[in-house]
Amino acid sequence: MALLSPSRRLRRTPFSDGVEASGVKAYTVYNHMLLPTVFRSIEEDYRHLKNAVQVWDVSVERQVEVRGPDAGRLIQLLTPRDLRGMLPGQCYYMPIVDETGGMLNDPVVVKLSEDRWWISIADSDLLYWVKGLAYGYRLDVLVDEPDVSPLAVQGPRADDLMAAVFGDRVRDIRFFRFMQLEFQGRYLVVARSGYSKQGGFEIYVEGADIGMPLWNALMEAGKDLDVRAGCPNAIERVEGGLLSYGNDMTDDNTPHECGLGKFCTTQTAIGCIGRDALLRVAKEGPVKQIRAISIQGEPVPVCDRYWPLMSKDKVVGRVSSAAWSPDFSTNVAIGMVRMTHWDDGTELLVDTPDGPRTAIVKEKFWI
Amino acid sequence: MALLSPSRRLRRTPFSDGVEASGVKAYTVYNHMLLPTVFRSIEEDYRHLKNAVQVWDVSVERQVEVRGPDAGRLIQLLTPRDLRGMLPGQCYYMPIVDETGGMLNDPVVVKLSEDRWWISIADSDLLYWVKGLAYGYRLDVLVDEPDVSPLAVQGPRADDLMAAVFGDRVRDIRFFRFMQLEFQGRYLVVARSGYSKQGGFEIYVEGADIGMPLWNALMEAGKDLDVRAGCPNAIERVEGGLLSYGNDMTDDNTPHECGLGKFCTTQTAIGCIGRDALLRVAKEGPVKQIRAISIQGEPVPVCDRYWPLMSKDKVVGRVSSAAWSPDFSTNVAIGMVRMTHWDDGTELLVDTPDGPRTAIVKEKFWI
Incomplete structure (x- = not known):
């Protein structure tokens, strides 16, 4: 692995001091900010995440705050998901597309009230798209990045740890719902959500000054639960x-190609950008789609570029993420495969930097 | 320095194979892409840049291409710099601001023709801002990121090296002008520009497939000139x-605060976004501004966060970049200082991680 040169441009977070004290070994950069990737080792972090509980600095999930009388209209403009049924207190996973249906981001949107929303973003400057639209449409909204990190x-003991700090009410938070809970006199949005399948919460820490007090409170309260600093694994x-x-996925892909068609209620999402393009895709179906891919043989190297998926001499897709899974004793991977070869059990070859390997298309991921 | 975890999301470039073969030691991430930061050492790379010639992979300067009948109107909408006098074949440094005058990017714009422009961007997804505006205004343009890297x-021998590959015509290219010159049957935009003060060119390599052939041709032709792989230093x-x-600088800052007032001909840049806010700033002047700062004493550590500039107990500014300069035998730094303390020679204290140091405000940078 190469070294990462520090600079102000790669922003630290309110929790960076805690992350460093916990012995972070590597980072990635995400939304111009540091995101830890390894503490002990990826394998050791993985095992611990599945058995105990971890505290993750995911400040890189920056918020785009939209507030004002036209806030709801602007949010619906952004996404092919019909938001009419959404209530304050709910979080929605929400594909965001351009006029051609190409994905610009896949955030979780948090509805604080009818006229105040947070968009919790993936790695692209969605702020610029939202601001550009708001300005072009002359909407009566304010759009900015608030001080929220x-x-x-995450992990099977997340409820116990959170209850120790926020009280037992956290146990009542349903999936993709949030409550505003008190910490040191401040009310924070606490949602049952997160970027793992192990269960847990995301705390929207409003105000950098309480970042380390909260980090320390969680670490202190979690001693008996074997809490550790962690990160998306x-x-x-x-x-x-x-x-x-x-x-x-990138802006080359529609949500349907990414298996996110179920989040596109485009027919009734009146006024959304990309509607024409996506109605067409929804009708005909995508010609390629995300699939789970099992890559046989020894552990593969890190996937830092697309690996072509081949059928005989023809490229029929590509792998974009891959890792050796100790629990499933195979290389687990995410690929995009053409419809001619996407059926469960299809055998392909994948061109890895270590040479070609057998790759099996799977209907479902490993959960 | 921490390690950088590789992934597909941190995009490789058409020149990455050459960069790796040249022994790159560290990277930063810029526009979701790898940007080399060190080859031998920052000091050794610095000395070589000033004495010889280097080839830099600056693919991270991604292009936003704007083409179509409304292209010129959209480009003028983006910037407070009056573009009426700009001819095809010219490059302009062009601050881009939002409606409050806050900077969103500071690209170089390349005018290919009246209806086709490239915006060569700094580190933010300007594509989203431009696309959002184009959509909101219903302009007749196409906006995308072309395959241009x-x-x-750069360096005092840049003319000689370029002439060896592109012919002597490159010597005639004036500063911030470009020619389209042939390489292996393809015509590439070659501009006299670059992110150093040592002189040189930027080649807009259109088509990833000729990336390594061009890299290799430059390395081969430059053997007698002591050419090396390098990077912004x-x-x-x-x-x-x-x-x-x-x-x-960030979106908190106006161009005037950044000393870029001379690029804001806002009065005549009819229709530009941020005009109202910037006319006000232009009239009254900014209350803080970028200044060269000399930090006394031993070499400072890397500046990975703002260092406060103090006068007695009051914060009057901050340093955002700093490095030990072998040629000037002082720590050179870039700061933003309030007008009460920005006069040449003003003595301040800067809070570095190694403790407070004397900092002298300077009228001019070290050139």
């Missing part, structure tokens, strides 16, 4: 089929 | 006062 608590997220914008 | 040739760029978006 999510901290995730490269093995666990592929096993679970959690897509990563920029890795597994 | 700039390769810079953290010392040289601060000495020369070359600002870095995200380091030295």
